[in-house]
Every structure is written in C-alpha cells, then in structure tokens.
Amino acid sequence: MDEDQVQPESSSSIPQLDFSRIADEPRETVSMFVGCEGGHKDLFTEIQTPPTEDWEMPFTDLEMAVFRHLRVSPSQLHPNSLAFLPAFKVTANYLGIVPTLKLFFHAFGIQRSCPKGEKAKGKAPKGEKDPTKHGWVSFKQRNELFKMFEDSVRGFKAKYFRVRPVTVNGWKSIVYRGPKKDDGGNVVMGPQGIPVEEDYAKFSFRWNxxxxxxEPKEFTYKRTNLS
Incomplete structure (x- = not known):
C-alpha cells in the first residue's frame, strides 16, 4: 500500500460528509470550551506572540505523511499515539537512519477503538449487516522499541477546540497548490490554455x-517492502 495512492482533498470544496463508520462518542461529545467568553483557565487563546507571519502548523513531513497514509485527520489519532511519532524520529536520527513512512509502519501497526452498546451500531441498508463503528485510532508496536507509558492521557475527549492558520505562511504549511480537476478527474484549463490551480490539503481536515x-494490516509494511 503506497501513500501516493491517496487522493488529495481540495481545500476550496466541501465534500459530502459520511460518518457511517464513526462512533457516536467522538461525534456527540460537546467540548468543554463551547460558549466560553473571555477565555477559559484550561484554554490557551494565544500560542505565539506577534509577529505571527512566520507561524506554521506544528506538523513534520513524516507526521503529515502518516495522516495521509492512514486517511485520518490529526484528531482521529489517540494522543498517546501521537507521542510515538517524535520518539520514532529521535530514535532513527540517533541510529543514523532515515525515519521513513515505510519504516514507521514496519515497526508499528494500528488498532481501533470500538465502543460497546447499541449506540455503536450503524444503520445498514436493508439486507446488510450493521457496520461496526469506531472511535480513535492508536498505534501498537509490532516489536517492542519503546517502553509503555507510565501514565495514559485521559480526559481529553471533551477538551478540544479548532485551530486554524490566519496568515499566508500558516496556510501554506498545510496546503499545496495543484491543478484543479473536474468530477471526471480531468485537469481544468483556463481561458489561455493554462491549467487552473487551487489549494489542496496535505492531509484530511475532517474525520471520515x-x-x-x-483492513489494519493493509497499512503496514513487511521487511521486504522497505527498500
């Protein structure tokens, strides 16, 4: 499975959202920050003091490649799993090897949370079984590289808020320019015969x-596929 097979998502269009495989908990849990006026004691409203023109979203190339490969938005990964990414990069640099996407998914597999109870069931078309719904996605070590966390991140499900770039440089850190395509996948040409360009997201901005x-095993790589 190759990350290059992932189709880019246009940032200027709003696709039809399909939550048929998403559990109720992440969709229906209300953020504790909703309705807060004048800030909240647990919410940072400013993460960088002016000037902010050089601010970029804090995702490395490897992290964005992982998001694309898994077809997930950053918030779909469990916070504990996000910590594995910088740890893997530091370890690879120490060993003098390149921390590639394939190497990461040779060392790590994935597991999905599956809520119990009737609310976890989806509405299937007539004659088909109910689809299983899932919540957050986690990494699991296929061979032990790191010791398990002494403590786990808890209480994060209701502590979320939206972050968006407000500068040109910030926007460019999560999108790239590419030729616009029609519904048939054909490049749209402008009046002068030059392809029309638009912004494409470097990873999904939405749960999907x-x-x-x-299948989880389709995201991993065998040793023979590392070269």
Missing part, C-alpha cells in the same frame, strides 16, 4: 469513514 474501509 475512509480509514475504516481498509
């Missing part, structure tokens, strides 16, 4: 079902 339509 596409990750859950792929």
């Amino acid at each position: 079902k596409w990750h859950f339509l792929i």
Whole structure:
C-alpha cells in the first residue's frame, strides 16, 4: 500500500460528509470550551506572540505523511499515539537512519477503538449487516522499541477546540497548490490554455469513514517492502 495512492482533498470544496463508520462518542461529545467568553483557565487563546507571519502548523513531513497514509485527520489519532511519532524520529536520527513512512509502519501497526452498546451500531441498508463503528485510532508496536507509558492521557475527549492558520505562511504549511480537476478527474484549463490551480490539503481536515474501509494490516509494511 503506497501513500501516493491517496487522493488529495481540495481545500476550496466541501465534500459530502459520511460518518457511517464513526462512533457516536467522538461525534456527540460537546467540548468543554463551547460558549466560553473571555477565555477559559484550561484554554490557551494565544500560542505565539506577534509577529505571527512566520507561524506554521506544528506538523513534520513524516507526521503529515502518516495522516495521509492512514486517511485520518490529526484528531482521529489517540494522543498517546501521537507521542510515538517524535520518539520514532529521535530514535532513527540517533541510529543514523532515515525515519521513513515505510519504516514507521514496519515497526508499528494500528488498532481501533470500538465502543460497546447499541449506540455503536450503524444503520445498514436493508439486507446488510450493521457496520461496526469506531472511535480513535492508536498505534501498537509490532516489536517492542519503546517502553509503555507510565501514565495514559485521559480526559481529553471533551477538551478540544479548532485551530486554524490566519496568515499566508500558516496556510501554506498545510496546503499545496495543484491543478484543479473536474468530477471526471480531468485537469481544468483556463481561458489561455493554462491549467487552473487551487489549494489542496496535505492531509484530511475532517474525520471520515475512509480509514475504516481498509483492513489494519493493509497499512503496514513487511521487511521486504522497505527498500
């Protein structure tokens, strides 16, 4: 499975959202920051003092490649799993090897949370079984590289808020320019015969079902596929 097979998502269009594989808990849990006026004691409203023109979203190339490969948005990964990414990069640099996407998914597999109870069941078309719904996605070590966490991140499900770049440089850190395509996948040409360009997201900005339509083993790489 190759990350280059992932189709880019246009940032200027709003796709039809399909939450048929997403559990109720992440969709229905209300943020504790909703309705807060004048700030909240647990919420940072400013993460960098002016000037902010050089501020970029804090994702490395490897992290964005992982998001694309898994077809997930950053918030779909469990916070504990996000910590594995910088740890893997530091370890690879120490060993003098390149921390590639394939190497990461040779060392790590994935597991999906599956809520119990009737609310976890989806509405299936007539004659088909109810689809299994899932919540957050986690990494699991296929061979032990790191010791397990002494403590786990808890209480994060209701502590979320939206972050968006407000500068040109910040926006460029999460999108790239590419040729616009029509519904048939054909490049749209302008009046002068030059391809029309638009912004494409470097990774998904939204929770979606596409990750859950792929078997977990399909995301990993065998040793023979590392070269």
